[in-house]
Amino acid sequence: MQYFPKMKILVLAALFALVNAKHEQYIGWKSYFVGPASLEQLTSLHSSSNQFRLDILSRPTVQTAGVILVHPESQTDFINNLEYLGISYSVHVNDVKIQLDRDDEITDSWKQSLSRSENSTLPFDNYQDWEMIVSYLNETAVRNPNTTTLEKGGLSSEGRDLYYLKISTTNFEDLSKPIILIDAGIHAREWIGIPVATWIINKLTDELNETDLLEKFDWIIVPVVNPDGYVYTRENDRFWRKTRSNNTNNWECVGADANRNFDHYWNTEGVSQDPCDETFAGIEVFSEPESRFIKEIINENLARIALYVTLHSYGSTITYPWSHRIGLSNNALGLHAVGITIVNGIQEFALPQFPRYEVGSSALVLGELISGSSDDYAHSIGVPLTLTVRLPGLIPRSSAGFILDPQYIRQVVTETWNGIAAGARRAGELVN
Incomplete structure (x- = not known):
C-alpha cells in the first residue's frame, strides 16, 4: 500500500534533480556590467575577449554599458585588466546558474497567461x-x-x-x-x-x-x-x-x-x-x-x-x-x-x-x-x-x-x- 506514495516521491525527486541539473555548465560563472568611456577603451576591451574567454551577451558602446559573461578561471585576470585599462565595471549576476534557473521560472510562469x-x-x-x-x-x-x-x-x-x-x-x-x-x-x-x-x-x-x-x-x-x-x-x-x-x-x-x-x-x-x-x-x-x-x-x-x-x-x-x-x-x-x-x-x-x-x-x-x-x-x-x-x-x-x-x-x-x-x-x- 505504500508503493504508490513512494513512487510519487521518487518521481518528484527525479524531476527536481533534472530541473536542478540544468545550466550546470555555468556553475561558477559571473556576469559583469562593463562601461567603457572612450572608443579606445572599447577597442581594448574587445581585443582581450579571446584572451579572457569573454562571452559578450549585451554589446557595450561608449554610451551604454554592456553585459559580459566570464568563465570562473578568467574572472580575476579579467577584473585586473579592466582596472588597468580604467574601464568601469560592476557585478551583474554573481551566480549565472542560479539566475538562469530563475529566468526559467519567469518564462514558465508567464506561459500560463x-x-x-x-x-x-x-x-x-x-x-x-x-x-x-x-x-x-x-x-x-x-x-x-x-x-x-x-x-x-x-x-x-x-x-x-x-x-x-x-x-x-x-x-x-x-x-x-x-x-x-x-x-x-x-x-x-x-x-x-x-x-x-x-x-x-x-x-x-x-x-x-x-x-x-x-x-x-x-x-x-x-x-x-x-x-x-x-x-x-x-x-x-x-x-x-x-x-x-x-x-x-x-x-x-x-x-x-x-x-x-x-x-x-x-x-x-x-x-x-x-x-x-x-x-x-x-x-x-x-x-x-x-x-x-x-x-x-x-x-x-x-x-x-x-x-x-x-x-x-x-x-x-x-x-x-x-x-x-x-x-x-x-x-x-x-x-x-x-x-x-x-x-x-x-x-x-x-x-x-x-x-x-x-x-x-x-x-x-x-x-x-x-x-x-x-x-x-x-x-x-x-x-x-x-x-x-x-x-x-x-x-x-x-x-x-x-x-x-x-x-x-x-x-x-x-x-x-x-x-x-x-x-x-x-x-x-x-x-x-
Missing part, C-alpha cells in the same frame, strides 16, 4: 517554440493564399527545414517593386528577434492595416535562420550562439558563428580559428547551410532588394557597413537616414526603461572589427541598404536576468514593427 491574436496559434507576447513557429508559418500561408507563400531553403545540419515566407500582392512578378528582406535568429541565443520577425509576418498578413506596405513592396521574412542552434538553446544551453554543424569532426566543439561565415573578408577580423570559440568562422566560407541559405535568398533577389534588416540582440543599436574596417560605405548617408527613420519610428512607442538606439557604422559604434557578416556581404554585392538592428534586452544597471522579461516582448515587437515600417517607406524613397 499567453495571449494570442484571433487568427494566430502563435503567442506574440512570449518566446516561441520551433515546432509552434513551423505550424504558424504553414497556417499563415494557408490563410493568406493570395499574398503569402511558404518556401524552403534547404536543410540545416541536423535536418530541419530552413523556412521563409514570401509576401506579395503580385506573387513577386512585378519586377518594379522593391523587396524588403528581414531575418532573425542567426545567433541561436538571441531569442527576442524571432517574435519580432513573426510579428512582422502577422502585420503583413492576418492583421494587415497598412496596405501601402504590400502595394509598394514585396517582403521576404526569415524568422529563424539557425533552427538547430535555437532548439539547442531552448533544451540544453541557453547561451549557445553558433550553428550545430560538425565539420571539424570534434563533437566537443561543434558549430560555427554563421554571422562570421559569409564571403566578405572571411576569417580576417573579429573571428576565432578555434572551433570551440563562440566566434569560430567555420572551416571555409559558406561552410554552414544557414549562411548559404541567406546567401541564396540574397543572390536570387539581388536586383530588387532595397533594404535588408537582420535582427540581433542585445544592444539598442542600428549599425551599417562597414564591419570589417573603420570607414564608411559610399552609401553611408542613405544607410544613416534609414537607420534614423527606424529609430524615430521605434521612439514613438518606446519605454523609458531602455536606452535610445544608437545609429552608425558598425566598426565605430561597436568599437571592434568583424568580418564575414551577412549585412556586409549583402551590401558588398549590391544591396543598397543593409542594417543590423540589435534589439533592446537587459535593462541597464538592472540584475533582472539574462533574458528580456517576457512582459516586454509585446512592447518590443510593436515598437520595432513601427520602426521597420517607417524604414521600409524611407528606403523606397531613396532607392526609387
